[in-house]
Amino acid sequence: MTVMRYPAGHKEHSRExxxxxxxxxxxxRGITATGIDAVMADVGLTAGAFYAHFKxxxxxxxxxxxxxxxxxxxxxxxxEDDDRKWIQGVLRRYVxxxxxxEPETACPLTTLISELPRAGEAVQPIVAEELELYAGxxxxxxxxxxxxxxxxxxxxxLGLCAMMVGAVALSRVLGKTKLSDEVLSATRAAxxxxxxxxxxx
Amino acid sequence: MTVMRYPAGHKEHSRExxxxxxxxxxxxRGITATGIDAVMADVGLTAGAFYAHFKxxxxxxxxxxxxxxxxxxxxxxxxEDDDRKWIQGVLRRYVxxxxxxEPETACPLTTLISELPRAGEAVQPIVAEELELYAGxxxxxxxxxxxxxxxxxxxxxLGLCAMMVGAVALSRVLGKTKLSDEVLSATRAAxxxxxxxxxxx
DNA sequence: TGTACATCAGTGAACGCGCGTTCACTGATGTAC
DNA sequence: TGTACATCAGTGAACGCGCGTTCACTGATGTAC
Numbered sequence: 001m002t003v004m005r006y007p008a009g010h011k012e013h014s015r016e017x018x019x020x021x022x023x024x025x026x027x028x029r030g031i032t033a034t035g036i037d038a039v040m041a042d043v044g045l046t047a048g049a050f051y052a053h054f055k056x057x058x059x060x061x062x063x064x065x066x067x068x069x070x071x072x073x074x075x076x077x078x079x080e081d082d083d084r085k086w087i088q089g090v091l092r093r094y095v096x097x098x099x100x101x102e103p104e105t106a107c108p109l110t111t112l113i114s115e116l117p118r119a120g121e122a123v124q125p126i127v128a129e130e131l132e133l134y135a136g137x138x139x140x141x142x143x144x145x146x147x148x149x150x151x152x153x154x155x156x157x158l159g160l161c162a163m164m165v166g167a168v169a170l171s172r173v174l175g176k177t178k179l180s181d182e183v184l185s186a187t188r189a190a191x192x193x194x195x196x197x198x199x200x201x
Numbered sequence: 202m203t204v205m206r207y208p209a210g211h212k213e214h215s216r217e218x219x220x221x222x223x224x225x226x227x228x229x230r231g232i233t234a235t236g237i238d239a240v241m242a243d244v245g246l247t248a249g250a251f252y253a254h255f256k257x258x259x260x261x262x263x264x265x266x267x268x269x270x271x272x273x274x275x276x277x278x279x280x281e282d283d284d285r286k287w288i289q290g291v292l293r294r295y296v297x298x299x300x301x302x303e304p305e306t307a308c309p310l311t312t313l314i315s316e317l318p319r320a321g322e323a324v325q326p327i328v329a330e331e332l333e334l335y336a337g338x339x340x341x342x343x344x345x346x347x348x349x350x351x352x353x354x355x356x357x358x359l360g361l362c363a364m365m366v367g368a369v370a371l372s373r374v375l376g377k378t379k380l381s382d383e384v385l386s387a388t389r390a391a392x393x394x395x396x397x398x399x400x401x402x
Numbered sequence: 403t404g405t406a407c408a409t410c411a412g413t414g415a416a417c418g419c420g421c422g423t424t425c426a427c428t429g430a431t432g433t434a435c
Numbered sequence: 436t437g438t439a440c441a442t443c444a445g446t447g448a449a450c451g452c453g454c455g456t457t458c459a460c461t462g463a464t465g466t467a468c
Contacts, residue, residue, distance in 0.1 A: 006463090006464090035453065036454080036455065036456085037452060037453075037454080037455090037468090047455085047456085048457080048458085050455090051455095051456070051457075056455080056456085057455065057456095066444080076447090
């Protein structure tokens with residue numbers, strides 16, 4: 001029979017709190033710069049307990065990246081009547097000062113991107129899967145050009161993803177400056193050319 | 202009179218070698234993950250000597266970012282007969298597998314971007330200055346739309362910068378996979394829509 | 403009803419190691435007289 | 436020509452600290468008989 005000093009699901013709850021704390025700390029301070037001690041202290045536990053939940057720090061990173069992506073979904077899946085409007089809404093919310101100024105809850109690609117290539121093997125397939133998901137969604141809603149001229153909807157969707165991630169990450173390096181704001185607004189304006197179906201020339 | 206155990210300019214030479222070593226190591230392993238010890242060992246000196254050249258690690262980071270940008274200039278300033286061709290050449294070289302696979306010599310925005318917001322105050326103005334330089338160059342070569350429709354040349358230039366940085370950084374997270382290659386090729390194809398002057402609709 | 407035992411989430415001290423930085427010192431050179 | 440001194444790039448040991456990880460232990464609970 002199950003023996004329980006703690007209420008049922010207590011350990012799962014602790015684990016979740018560790019992932020949540022790490023997700024916040026990694027995104028604000030960076031992965032390498034955040035120790036297990038800091039994460040566990042944030043949860044209210046000691047560092048030793050960490051290894052009852054995870055094999056290693058690397059294992060935690062994988063879960064953090066996945067969870068951070070999942071957290072972002074509600075911000076994307078909000079249904080809109082119109083495809084064009086939906087894309088523009090995602091663009092407006094993602095490429096925004098609010099997103100830049102809240103790394104704690106931001107898309108992990110904008111806060112962790114340059115640390116992820118060295119963050120362990122688990123990360124790459126997670127990012128690939130999530131990118132496919134988001135780019136696929138975007139592609140679905142993009143309009144084809146009348147003459148089916150290049151670039152394709154898929155190309156425009158992936159290009160938009162790169163553009164959105166790059167703009168927010170870049171604007172964060174520039175702080176809350178005029179140029180930083182301009183990178184965001186210019187990217188929004190330029191992205192319109194990718195949202196509109198291409199025309200033959 | 203000048204006293205010299207070492208040949209003239211020796212110290213300046215050491216300093217330069219420290220910056221070069223750090224530029225390589227930071228870009229391949231990350232800033233936080235690279236210690237002063239590792240940098241100095243790479244140069245063939247001991248860690249103690251570092252502080253005869255720099256006030257702190259933060260001070261080194263600033264110099265590394267600046268130097269890494271400057272190293273990239275020859276790859277951009279190559280003159281081409283035609284503005285359109287020049288832009289396409291920059292795009293082709295920047296958004297490429299070669300660039301993705303050589304972080305050691307890559308653009309610092311693609312390798313360090315998510316560490317830079319926390320890398321000290323010196324970094325932000327350097328990135329701002331270099332972005333103005335490169336975006337300005339791009340803007341100069343972009344063609345205006347016949348009816349001066351939005352987005353403006355400036356907006357398209359900044360959007361292109363965000364897109365290029367984002368594509369390379371993102372592709373590096375994805376490793377040497379098909380999806381990673383596709384992010385690069387799709388971005389190149391999609392960027393064409395920003396290089397072409399916008400048309401009225 | 404009472405007692406010996408099993409369970410297990412979390413503790414807290416310790417492991418070896420590397421971090422950024424400081425500082426007294428070295429040793430090869432040149433200058434002064 | 437010889438000797439005392441100044442210069443200075445770099446050495447290497449030490450500072451306090453935090454890292455990721457391990458592990459014997461705690462203590463509250465439930466089970467067995």
